[in-house]
Amino acid sequence: MHVGYLGPKNSFTYQAASYCFDSAVLTPFTSIPNCLNALKKDHIDYAIVPIENSLEGSVHTSVDGLFNQKDIQVYQEIILPIEQQLLVKNVTVIPEKILSHPQAIAQSQTFLETYYPDCLIEQVASTTFAAQYVANHPTESIAAIASKEAAEEYGLHILSRNIQDNRFNQTRFWLLGKKPLKDSLPIEKLTLFITLPNNAPGILHKVLSAFAWRSIDLSKIESRPLKTELGEYYFILDVPVTNNKDLINYALEEISLLGATIQHLGYYPIVIKER
Numbered sequence: 001m002h003v004g005y006l007g008p009k010n011s012f013t014y015q016a017a018s019y020c021f022d023s024a025v026l027t028p029f030t031s032i033p034n035c036l037n038a039l040k041k042d043h044i045d046y047a048i049v050p051i052e053n054s055l056e057g058s059v060h061t062s063v064d065g066l067f068n069q070k071d072i073q074v075y076q077e078i079i080l081p082i083e084q085q086l087l088v089k090n091v092t093v094i095p096e097k098i099l100s101h102p103q104a105i106a107q108s109q110t111f112l113e114t115y116y117p118d119c120l121i122e123q124v125a126s127t128t129f130a131a132q133y134v135a136n137h138p139t140e141s142i143a144a145i146a147s148k149e150a151a152e153e154y155g156l157h158i159l160s161r162n163i164q165d166n167r168f169n170q171t172r173f174w175l176l177g178k179k180p181l182k183d184s185l186p187i188e189k190l191t192l193f194i195t196l197p198n199n200a201p202g203i204l205h206k207v208l209s210a211f212a213w214r215s216i217d218l219s220k221i222e223s224r225p226l227k228t229e230l231g232e233y234y235f236i237l238d239v240p241v242t243n244n245k246d247l248i249n250y251a252l253e254e255i256s257l258l259g260a261t262i263q264h265l266g267y268y269p270i271v272i273k274e275r
């Protein structure tokens with residue numbers, strides 16, 4: 001079995017992946033799109049990607065990369081606590097440039113604005129890629145935002161600890177694949193991507209009503225650009241699942257009859273790693 005993740009080793013996605021699988025089966029990829037493409041082309045059996053952060057919201061490259069993918073399903077959600085560290089090779093260096101994944105940069109916005117307002121901030125593919133780069137360029141005045149595990153892996157020093165904007169920072173990751181995993185944890189959530197028929201007044205209200213009048217709770221609704229033209233969107237909906245699967249299926253039938261297109265990403269269990 002091969003499980004792809006956003007690497008290199010010790011990225012936050014690696015931590016999510018190793019929470020579910022033995023590290024022997026884990027294969028690093030250099031970007032989220034590369035990892036998703038490998039799954040689409042069956043080069044790997046499963047992929048683990050970050051989906052949403054409590055401070056920064058959806059990881060757009062992951063959700064948009066899954067839009068319109070017919071065979072890929074979510075098999076598990078993994079929620080990890082996320083703590084960001086400012087890492088340097090040499091503690092006497094004053095960083096002139098800070099590298100990290102866009103999510104980690106956004107999660108540390110207040111810290112960066114307060115202590116490094118004039119510093120150049122550069123986005124790279126992952127937090128561990130940033131840490132690896134800093135380790136490999138010891139003469140440059142640079143720092144990385146990454147985990148303490150990345151600091152250990154690449155022999156870096158922690159210049160500032162826990163720099164994320166909120167102590168309770170968490171990220172949702174999805175285990176994705178085309179065939180179910182054997183172990184069957186209880187189902188806790190369903191994710192849908194819904195595209196509405198064009199120019200139908202009140203159509204979002206009618207779609208939401210299909211859930212509301214059946215007393216089906218929603219835990220997330222977000223619009224994302226369809227990338228066709230300005231003002232065209234698809235909607236991401238999360239539905240907590242209790243013992244209401246039949247009711248949810250009736251609601252989905254009603255929504256299809258309204259002319260909306262539903263992409264069903266699957267019913268899945270959630271595992272939460274405590275801090």
Ligand SMILES: O=C(O)C(=O)Cc1ccccc1
Pocket residue numbers: 006010011012013014050053082101103104125126127128171
């Ligand atoms: O860059 C990483 O280490 C990732 O796995 C992506 C990410 C970045 C910040 C929070 C969660 C996931």
